[in-house]
Amino acid sequence: MKRLAVLVALLGLSYGSVAWAANIEIRHNKAESPKEAYQLSVLQLALSYDKANQYQYVPTQNTYSQSKLIKELENQHLDVIWLGTTQEYEQKFIPIRVPLYKGLLGHRVFIIRDGEQGTFSSVTSLDDLRLLKAGQGRYWADTQILSHANIPVITTSKYPNLFYMLEGARFDYFPRGVHEPWAEINAHQDLPLTVEQDLLLVYPLPAYLFVHANNPQLAAVITKGLEQALSDGSFDKQFYANPMIKQVLANANLGARRVFKINNPNLSEHTPFSDKRLWLDISVL
Structure with a gap:
């Protein structure tokens, strides 16, 4: 140029x-x-x-x-x-x-239905989480990541539908980037939704x-x-x-959550995992 x-x-x-x-x-x-x-x-x-x-x-x-x-x-x-x-x-x-x-964007917290925190508080392993269904956009990279980890995923091509599908029990939780769920719930105050308090799903993103x-x-x-x-x-x-x-x-409140880690199959072999300066360490938060 x-x-x-x-x-x-x-x-x-x-x-x-x-x-x-x-x-x-x-x-x-x-x-x-x-x-x-x-x-x-x-x-x-x-x-x-x-x-x-x-x-x-x-x-x-x-x-x-x-x-x-x-x-x-x-x-x-x-x-x-x-x-x-x-x-x-x-x-x-x-x-x-x-x-x-x-x-940080690969740290996912969940939007769930009001009254269902107990279901998620009892999740102590990735196998437990696999008994529940996640909701995601059909073409999102996250959908491939979850599916690759054998986590059941229900999809739609229309992002706004996900909140109503969750409210209607089409799936059990909606994984979101940690910067997203509070504003989204505020934008859907007509729906009985809340942020799950105990779990954190982590994958490199x-x-x-x-x-x-x-x-x-x-x-x-x-x-x-x-x-x-x-x-x-x-x-x-x-x-x-x-x-x-x-x-x-x-x-x-990332440091207080139970963490489940899964792989991202879409990453290059050149991803700099070995340089610890580059990655968030939630254990020190």
Whole structure:
């Protein structure tokens, strides 16, 4: 890409003792929600370590769907997107393999019907959980993960239906990311639903920054910046100070829950499980 060719050239140029900085546009999805704002802040943190250049962040006019984001990056109309990773995405684009949420998105709590906490309090093993039915979207990656773990799943193609199907006892629980269920229940106050209090289902589900395969220079700058942020503690400081994440950790009470871990068959063999800096450790919360 022309802008990044300019970056590479200018990195090596100076006039006397003065280094000339490039002004580089970074086109990205509009960050309207707290979740998207946090993801953008991680990108900004990474690029803040590049003192040789200045970055201008250019959002889309509207917030794009995931499928639209992927298409726009494929066509190089965007420079960076953030996605929950899959092997397909990692083959198509360049992944920056630093989980934006330290794997928090793979920590699932359940929406259940009012009055049924006792059923879940008696679950002490994954085999016990397999006696109950989960509800999920038909094409969600989570559905494949649960099915691969032999957890029964009832699906629908329409997300809003899941709340009414749960209320109607079509299934027993609705696994949600820890940042999701309280707002969703608040949006469905007409239904007798609540957040389950004792259990936590965990599987690796990292969200990464991705850049186009033709843009390795930008990928290298972001990777270097995130490595520096991890090394000096800035990444963790920003993560734990984020208001959305602070509220999620307070609501979910992760450290007090019984944890059941399952595998994610959709992950690349290059997923950096061995780097403990990258992953949330709920035992210290």
